[in-house]
Amino acid sequence: MNKMAQGEHLKPHELRVVVLGGYQSGKTSLINTVLSQEPGGGGRDARCLKREGDISGRRLTLIDTPGWWTGYLLTDTAELVKQDLVLSVCLCAPGPHAFLLTVETDAPFTEKKRKVVEQHLNLFGEDIWRHTIVVVTRGDSLKGKSIEQHIESEGDALKWVIGRCENRYHVVDSHSKDPDQVTDLVNKLEAVYAANSGSYFQIDRETLKEVEEKNSAVKLRATSRQDRITEQRQMLEQHGEVKPLTEMRIVLLGWVSSGKSSVRSTILDKEVLVTRSITVQSNIKSGKVEGRCVTVIDTPGWWKYFPAKNTPESVKTELKKSLTLGSKHPHAFLLVVPADVSFLEDQRKSFKIT
Incomplete structure (x- = not known):
């Protein structure tokens, strides 16, 4: 069972946040919008990335994570991706105050997607839901509808996820220059912090230890494999068996x-x-x-x-x-x-x- 670190005195003007979501759900665009930074190369990040900025008087640390395929269950996600998701909490030590779960507006949120979200968030343990805000991205696709109307139109699957997050949700339009959407999001992050009595999320020690050990073992085997390949290549070259x-x-x-x-x-x-x-x-x-x-x-x-x-x-x-x-x-x-x-x-x- 996950434990919460109680009684942490937050450093002045600091919030630590992990951003989760499916592939192409708008995680990186959300971070660019919050930090008022220009989009990067548009490629898909295979590993976690730490980004920081000063927003509304607070130091904000945002961890971008690899996305999962929204049409496939947890068993179809590569082990390395699952390990990186869990280890993302270590990039904002001692732990994140909140998680942002990105859900795009321009694709139906089906029951299959709901199961996929549930399975991937449960990698972190049950307590993650108390620290999570659903961020509906690509707000320009709402075309005049309110976010509440959109949630109602999507049906029970999306409402279930938002309900698990204690009805915390926010909408972001990355094309909009309205600063209020970022200010409101930061206020909601502060509300998550306050609702959890100033404590940060801390994953179960045994779970974290198991993932770290698996990750280390993978790196060791990968190095050994590369060394064997290099050695074989050198032997072939020495015997003149590799011809251009x-x-x-x-x-x-x-x-x-x-x-x-x-x-x-x-x-x-x-x-x-x-x-x-x-x-x-x-x-x-x-x-x-x-x-x-x-x-x-x-x-x-x-x-x-x-x-x-x-x-x-x-x-x-x-x-x-x-x-x-x-x-x-x-x-x-x-x-x-x-x-x-x-x-x-x-x-x-x-x-x-x-």
Whole structure:
């Protein structure tokens, strides 16, 4: 059971806050708005990030966190992401006074999303709800409706989450220059602090210790793996088994939305366009990389949760077609696995069979 650190005397003008939410729910934009800072590069942060500023006479520390996929339950979130979420409380020691849970207005808040929110917040323990404010982002999408009307129109799922947060909610429009929306949010953060008698959230020690140990073990295994790869590479080079190629042909494989097209853009140093389109045919692109001609073939993906026997014949045909696309066989295959979702035994079997 989580414990609260009682009787903390807050340093003058200081509030510590962790910002949580799904991928593309507006966490970073919210922080930019609160701190009156310009947007960054627009990329997705894979790790937690600490940002600070002075707002309404208080020193405000905001921890940006990795987002979860709102259509997938906790079991589909990568272990590293879950560990980073829990360890976010350590970036604002001795602990956060409040959490902000971002929920975007321009997408329906379904019962599935409610379960996803509940499962991810419960990583921190039951007491997190007493410290959380729901922040409805992209307020410009309300188009004249009040936030109360929006909550009512969304139905029981969103009302349940807000109810668990003791009916604390706020709406932010990142395009608005109205300073009152930030002032009002800071006032609500101060109210959370007061409602908890000036105490900060402190995660259960055993839970934190377990996550820290897992995180350390992962880092140790990763270092060991990298050392083995480096050693193998050096041995091959010493024996003259690594020969430079003037041309390289690569085939990309992976499930739908695993990031194959983005990987190809990165390899060929092309602009990465973030789209929702799905590759349906094997296609080929080439470019100069480190002085050699590199050809990369993108292929249709299979569905992550379906066994190979359910993969459409059209996809299987395109996968076979990739072997001879461009009239030459590939030198290598790259199996694309996204780092922000889990890789379970079912996925391993699917890869092997496919």
